[in-house]
Amino acid sequence: MVAEIGQLALILAFLMGLCQTFAGFAGAHRRDPALMALARAAAWMQLLFVGTMFLALATSFLQNDLSVALVAQHSNSAQPAIYRIAATWGNHEGSMVLWVLILAVQGASVAWFGSSLRETLQARVLAAQAVIGAAFLGFSLFTSNPFLRLNPAPFDGNELNPLLQDPGLVFHPPVLYLGYVGFSAAFAFAVAALIEGRVDAAWARWVRPWVLASWIALTVGIAAGSCWAYYTLGWGGWWFWDPVENASLMPWLMGTALLHSSLVLEKRGALVSWTILLAILTFSLSLIGTFLVRSGVLTSVHAFALDAKRGVYILGIIGGLTGTALALFAWRAPAMRTGALFAPLSREGGITLNNVFLLGATAAVFLGTFYPVFVDLVKGAPVSVGPPYYRMTFVPIFIPLLILVSFGPMLDWKRNAWWNVAGRLRLPLLLAAGALFLAVLFLGMKFVLTAGGIALGVFLIAGAAAVLVRRYRFTSGGDWRRFARSTPLATYGFVLAHAGLGVTALGITAVSAFQTEKVLNMRAGQSVDLAGQEVRLESVLPMHGPNYQAMEARFKVGSRSGERTLISQRRFYPVSGTQTTDAGIGVGILGNTYVSVGDQNPDGSIVVRMWDHPLVDWIWAGAFLMAFGGMLSLADRRLRVGFAAPAFRAAAVQGAA
Amino acid sequence: MKRLLFALPVALFAAVVAIFAIGLKRDPSKLPSVLINQPLPAFVLPAVRPHDAGLSSMQFRAEPRLLNVFASWCVSCRVEHPVLLQLKAEGVPVDGLDWKDKASDGARYLRVNGDPYMRAGNDRSGRTGIDLGITGVPETFVIDARGMVRYKHTGPIAPKDWTNTIKPLMDHLRAES
Numbered sequence: 074m075v076a077e078i079g080q081l082a083l084i085l086a087f088l089m090g091l092c093q094t095f096a097g098f099a100g101a102h103r104r105d106p107a108l109m110a111l112a113r114a115a116a117w118m119q120l121l122f123v124g125t126m127f128l129a130l131a132t133s134f135l136q137n138d139l140s141v142a143l144v145a146q147h148s149n150s151a152q153p154a155i156y157r158i159a160a161t162w163g164n165h166e167g168s169m170v171l172w173v174l175i176l177a178v179q180g181a182s183v184a185w186f187g188s189s190l191r192e193t194l195q196a197r198v199l200a201a202q203a204v205i206g207a208a209f210l211g212f213s214l215f216t217s218n219p220f221l222r223l224n225p226a227p228f229d230g231n232e233l234n235p236l237l238q239d240p241g242l243v244f245h246p247p248v249l250y251l252g253y254v255g256f257s258a259a260f261a262f263a264v265a266a267l268i269e270g271r272v273d274a275a276w277a278r279w280v281r282p283w284v285l286a287s288w289i290a291l292t293v294g295i296a297a298g299s300c301w302a303y304y305t306l307g308w309g310g311w312w313f314w315d316p317v318e319n320a321s322l323m324p325w326l327m328g329t330a331l332l333h334s335s336l337v338l339e340k341r342g343a344l345v346s347w348t349i350l351l352a353i354l355t356f357s358l359s360l361i362g363t364f365l366v367r368s369g370v371l372t373s374v375h376a377f378a379l380d381a382k383r384g385v386y387i388l389g390i391i392g393g394l395t396g397t398a399l400a401l402f403a404w405r406a407p408a409m410r411t412g413a414l415f416a417p418l419s420r421e422g423g424i425t426l427n428n429v430f431l432l433g434a435t436a437a438v439f440l441g442t443f444y445p446v447f448v449d450l451v452k453g454a455p456v457s458v459g460p461p462y463y464r465m466t467f468v469p470i471f472i473p474l475l476i477l478v479s480f481g482p483m484l485d486w487k488r489n490a491w492w493n494v495a496g497r498l499r500l501p502l503l504l505a506a507g508a509l510f511l512a513v514l515f516l517g518m519k520f521v522l523t524a525g526g527i528a529l530g531v532f533l534i535a536g537a538a539a540v541l542v543r544r545y546r547f548t549s550g551g552d553w554r555r556f557a558r559s560t561p562l563a564t565y566g567f568v569l570a571h572a573g574l575g576v577t578a579l580g581i582t583a584v585s586a587f588q589t590e591k592v593l594n595m596r597a598g599q600s601v602d603l604a605g606q607e608v609r610l611e612s613v614l615p616m617h618g619p620n621y622q623a624m625e626a627r628f629k630v631g632s633r634s635g636e637r638t639l640i641s642q643r644r645f646y647p648v649s650g651t652q653t654t655d656a657g658i659g660v661g662i663l664g665n666t667y668v669s670v671g672d673q674n675p676d677g678s679i680v681v682r683m684w685d686h687p688l689v690d691w692i693w694a695g696a697f698l699m700a701f702g703g704m705l706s707l708a709d710r711r712l713r714v715g716f717a718a719p720a721f722r723a724a725a726v727q728g729a730a
Numbered sequence: 731m732k733r734l735l736f737a738l739p740v741a742l743f744a745a746v747v748a749i750f751a752i753g754l755k756r757d758p759s760k761l762p763s764v765l766i767n768q769p770l771p772a773f774v775l776p777a778v779r780p781h782d783a784g785l786s787s788m789q790f791r792a793e794p795r796l797l798n799v800f801a802s803w804c805v806s807c808r809v810e811h812p813v814l815l816q817l818k819a820e821g822v823p824v825d826g827l828d829w830k831d832k833a834s835d836g837a838r839y840l841r842v843n844g845d846p847y848m849r850a851g852n853d854r855s856g857r858t859g860i861d862l863g864i865t866g867v868p869e870t871f872v873i874d875a876r877g878m879v880r881y882k883h884t885g886p887i888a889p890k891d892w893t894n895t896i897k898p899l900m901d902h903l904r905a906e907s
Contacts (some may be wrong), residue, residue: 350739357743385751392747399740407736447749563791 076516079129080220086122086173087214089115090207093180096605097200101193109196116177116184116199119206123177127170130219131161140226144169144220149230149648151620159243162250162698165221165383169209171247175254176206180281183258184302190279197265198258205257208390216383238304248320249294253359255287259331260356264351264398267405272349280352282707284335289703295321296696304656309583311692319442320362323435327355330431333424341486343413346406347428353402357395358435359424360387411414416488423481430474435467438676475529475578478571483543497543501535508532517720526582533575537568546594566706570699583664583688594678604685606666607631610616611638613670613679621646623655626670626679628658641670665689739784741783765879770797770871771861775851778828778836785825785851790877792902796824796896797871798847799859801831802839810886814846817892822900828848829867871898875907 099110101721133225134157138143147160147167156163180202187195213219216499266272298321303311312318331351337344383518415421480524483497495502499570508531512524590603600609611627622641632635639657646653659666663704664687671680732879765771770787777784798814800807817824826847828836834851840850851861862871873880881899883891 116854232802348735354739388747388750395743396740396747403733407733443746443749569810 075129075132075136076138076220076222079126079133079219080128081554082122083210083214083218083220084123086119086126086177087207087210089122089262090203090210091118093119094200096199097196097203101196101200104190104193109192112199112203113184113187113194115203116180119203120177120181120441120456123170123174123210126232127161127174128166130170131158131259134158134161137230139228139230140224141219142221145223145227145230147230149620151648152257153619155243162246166213166217168246168250169213169217170219170287171250172254173206173209173213175247175250176202176209176257179254179258181208183261190275191334194265194269194276197268198261201261201264205261205394208394211636212383212386212390216475236646239301244298245294245301245318248290248297252287252289252291252294252323252328253324253362254291255283256328256352256356256359258283259287260398263295264401265399266349267398268322270405270408272338272345272409274339274342277335277348281332281335281339283326284332284352284355285703285707286714288325289700289707291325291328292696292700292703296693296700300693300697302656305653311689314441314460316442317362319438320358322354323438324358324362325361326431326438327358327434329352329353330428330435333427337421337424341413341415341421343415344425345409345441346402349406350402351428353395353398357391358439360391360394368673402675403581412567413487415486418484418489418491418494419482419624420484420486423477423484427474427477427481430470430477433470434467434474437463437470441466462525471531475533475574478574479532479539482540482567482571483536484714498536498539498611500542501532504531504535506531520586526578526586530575530579530582531579535571537572537575540568540571562709563706566702566704566709569702569705571702573695573698573702575695575701576691576698578693580688580691580693581638582685584692587687588689589685590682592682592686593672594682595681596678601683603666603683608683610679610681613673616642618644624670625680626657626668626681628657630666639666639668641668643672660690662690663687732827750890758786763809765863765871765882768879770877770879771855771856771858771871773851773861775827775853775858776833778833778850778852779840780837783849785827785849787877789825789849790873792875792901792907793823793881794872795873795906796822797827797873798825799862799864799867799871800826800836800871801827801829801838801867802835803831806886807868808843810868811843813887813889813892815844816889818846823848827858827862828852829864830854830856870896872896872903874903 089542093112096108096115097112099105100110100112133141133144134148135154137144137150137157143164143166144160147164148157152160161167180199183195183198183202187198190198210338259280262276262283266276279515295318298318299311302313302318331348334344334348334351373484444462479498479501480494483494505528509524509528509529512527513521516524541560542566544560545551545553545556591601591603593601595610597610597612600607602608607630609629609631611629613624613626616625617624621644623644624641625642628639628641630639637659639659640655641657644653644655654669654671656667656669658668666683667684668685669682671681671682742802770790772787774786774788796817800810814824824846826840826849828850831852832854836850836852840847851858856864862869868886870883870887871879872883874880880903881896883896887896
């Protein structure tokens, strides 16, 4: 019964999406208030139906209704309740349901908050969103229906992939999806603006919060995913350049570019068509991310469903949506007037350069990810591109970008003199040079790249702090109270985000240069030295989990901060016959100790791999700092729509409609 | 000129979509195996079934054979099993490699589900599996009369895999030898 309600809601949501598309486009074209109101109402109804559909699926999982095929495939009675719920989106069909749910929430919020928008623009945004929604609801309905029944129902179900049975999974995909789908709002706004033929500062003020929110979600999602891979995959890596990781990195890079260019559009009315292009491309890359995971064009650890029919459908969606938007861009964008001019050495110029580097980095990742597909076409032999490729392409593009980061906020709008900018960064530059000198002195010339990385991290953090120092000394005239009152949250936001990049850079540098690894056979009672710490294997015992059997090894680590116990398990999930490793990780601010056990040898000893990962947690700490900075910026009241100051309105650019 | 620049994104995008569309037609389960057209790595394995001779790489001579990798703990193998039994009934020579499994468990699995194998060897430690480049079970190798690996199928053999891909290859190999 519950599944049938879900099925019905799916059909209704699909029809409602078609209705919203028509009402929005036609209503805006004819300037018909009734039709435009219908589009808004349809957005609400769509949220209602999609919400019902999601709840119906989650209920089926929670009740373990095995007559639903999807539930029988991914859940069984021994699986803990929380993973039965997580299984709702831990599979192909269910993840599409989550996708459209987030889309529907966005549609409804455009209908809700959009009262300050031009009515025709709002209607066109809603219509464009409905096209995306209907496309994906149709995808669910016709190729991957989550509510198909099994007759007769099996006695007990299959199992959610054990690798995915983890607290991280409950959290990671929804957040990542929030980011992917969030860029659909920017996309819809871009399409609506192209149809309207005009872009102004108000448009940018509307788009920026969406982009910022999606960017935050994507940042958290990527960091959480990397963290999850670090502790579950059992080999202590934190980034693998896996196609699916790349799929989330590409929209992040492009979204970062969009975030900065929309700032220029909002404040200076420049980079109009560029920002629109970025908005289209960012969401397209999110779509390609979805496409990658589902189509089987590339195989990967993450792949949910290898089904060519689905791939064809998703390729159709991408081709239709992005193709139409880009064609619209080619047709309408040349007629839109470009905004104010600026000198090369200006904040606008700096942000343009930032965009160029980010675009280059995205292109490097894109080529690396799809190179196997291209080669397969030319030579007929599949190959895969490994980390060396990214070290040679992505890293050299990204490092100059990181150096630029600290210069950006020190630049003024319109034009600058270079000695002024260098003067403002005197202290951070000195600190970075000092760090470089000390690092080379202590580590030796062999570690000159590492020393460069450390200096870069220091420069990023000091450069971010210098923004606040400068504000305190000049804008507030050295008065703490005035400083506290006058500094907007958005300033703290970007300062934290830029400093976060520095923290991440330091973490990556340290872990790449100084990690130590040991692989050996150990018996209970044996100890070994790892990077100055004593690691002792206490015991190896079998144990039983709720739906798995395990061999559990306990280690004692005598570390800088006293002794602690680490537990690593080798788990076997009988239902799916899969084996996983649960690593034991001792977390510390200066670094982690990571132990992971392998198979037991016939003589009773076990294979143990152990690592010392200095500063590895800084990688994620930096990412969360960036996300937190984004949140502060989002909370800034100046960003909230409805607070548009007259000065911004005056700067509005109108294109030739 | 300016118009052309604005049309560049859509042109590039069309090219990428075209490439993806062709890429989609490729079968992702055809993982490349470095062993293709190489001799089968040497191995001698103890028997799975009691009072049996076991399995050795030297036995892959004289006629094209299938080498099927299975394990008693493998769920997908149970899906594939009826197809293997059907092959046996058709007289196709199939040998079994019981991977990372106890011989007694493997023997019980064959006793319960039926035994499609002419010969069966037990790879308790998974060492032979490494030489063969096994990524998971089930996997099936097609080996020609000279002991060369000619094809590798990853995952369970569905009836259509047999009729569309493996059977034509086996017929071709038999004609070749």
